[in-house]
Amino acid sequence: MDHSPPAAMLGRPIDELPTPAPLVDLDVFDANARVIADRLTQHGMSWRPHSKAHKSPQLAKRQLALGAVGITCAKLGEAEVMTGAGIDNILVANMLATADKWRRAAEVQRTATVAFCVDDERHVRMASHAAVAAGTDIGLFIEVDIGMHRVGVRGPDAAVRLAELIAAAPGVRLAGMMGYEGHLPAVWPAAEKTIKVQAAVRKLTGAADRVRAAGHQVPIVSSGGTATYQSAFGVEGLTESQSGGGCLMDRFYLETCHVELPVALTLAATVVSAAEPGVAITDAGFKALGSLGSMLPPLVAAPSGVTVSGLSAEHGLLAAGPADLRVGDRVTLIPGYSDAMIFLHDKLYGHRGGVVTEVIDVAARGRLQ
Numbered sequence: 001m002d003h004s005p006p007a008a009m010l011g012r013p014i015d016e017l018p019t020p021a022p023l024v025d026l027d028v029f030d031a032n033a034r035v036i037a038d039r040l041t042q043h044g045m046s047w048r049p050h051s052k053a054h055k056s057p058q059l060a061k062r063q064l065a066l067g068a069v070g071i072t073c074a075k076l077g078e079a080e081v082m083t084g085a086g087i088d089n090i091l092v093a094n095m096l097a098t099a100d101k102w103r104r105a106a107e108v109q110r111t112a113t114v115a116f117c118v119d120d121e122r123h124v125r126m127a128s129h130a131a132v133a134a135g136t137d138i139g140l141f142i143e144v145d146i147g148m149h150r151v152g153v154r155g156p157d158a159a160v161r162l163a164e165l166i167a168a169a170p171g172v173r174l175a176g177m178m179g180y181e182g183h184l185p186a187v188w189p190a191a192e193k194t195i196k197v198q199a200a201v202r203k204l205t206g207a208a209d210r211v212r213a214a215g216h217q218v219p220i221v222s223s224g225g226t227a228t229y230q231s232a233f234g235v236e237g238l239t240e241s242q243s244g245g246g247c248l249m250d251r252f253y254l255e256t257c258h259v260e261l262p263v264a265l266t267l268a269a270t271v272v273s274a275a276e277p278g279v280a281i282t283d284a285g286f287k288a289l290g291s292l293g294s295m296l297p298p299l300v301a302a303p304s305g306v307t308v309s310g311l312s313a314e315h316g317l318l319a320a321g322p323a324d325l326r327v328g329d330r331v332t333l334i335p336g337y338s339d340a341m342i343f344l345h346d347k348l349y350g351h352r353g354g355v356v357t358e359v360i361d362v363a364a365r366g367r368l369q
């Protein structure tokens, strides 16, 4: 096994990396980021990519350099890692439910602007209490349920009530409103997706209009993911999109969601056993590639004619088909879902033209609290 430190990988061909090796083609990542940022700019919207898949300040900074105005994080702990790396203007698309976390939320404001979602009076009271105690100011986003039935206030009246409470509470301010149409990525054909996404997003913009009509400013109205943001184009009042995973891509976006972007994220694996003709076993199972309920298995990008027929913890079962795979052969896989893969790894290898140019620290992995 290769015990070389990651920095020693710089300048080496990706084919020499010890496997399983998670790879990011940086030319493709950058091109995808530019495409997403340009599309949003053309529609008068800002880009706040969700960093939940890559959990990496390095990749977040790359997105910021390519047009993002800020980033979205899933967790307070992830936002702390991002701010520690110098990243500003973060939305944590999640709620904090305890006083100790709101204390940290108040503290983190000393180095960066980090907003948090609320859908309950308790969130606002705890946020206000923590901000006053710390002498800081916390921006809050009222989250609206726009059909996913996960978090979010159920309707505009509840949004207005929370806005009033925020306006009356010291130490907090209404920074924006958000909703996520996470029940719609797989809707197809495109025309049907557009109708459903626009109806969902109008629940958010409609609630924002009601909050404004009650006398409150709503500077940001945020929604959208890689599989849905384009369907929302044309909805008046939506100011930004959280689409993030499209920079990396995976089989879910490609096949289930019909996202037309090239794939930047792959995993290199090695055949460790080929005891039976037509079958090969790799060193990459679900602990390298991820696993999530109904997730599609990885696709084999190379060699052609090979499919993944199963994943156990540390073994990948390939149906070799016409390809004659032997022990030591390398296989390149496109993960079923990037979100379920990257957090399993400490480092990703960024490459250009097959040569490692950057070792990417997945610094916020495990920062679940």
Ligand SMILES: Cc1ncc(COP(=O)(O)O)c(C=O)c1O
Pocket (backbone or CB within 6 Å): 050, 053, 093, 180, 182, 223, 224, 225, 226, 227, 242, 243, 244, 245, 246
């Ligand atoms: C709050 C929120 N915003 C946006 C997204 C979409 O992210 P992506 O573009 O990476 O698919 C998700 C996906 O789970 C989400 O939970």
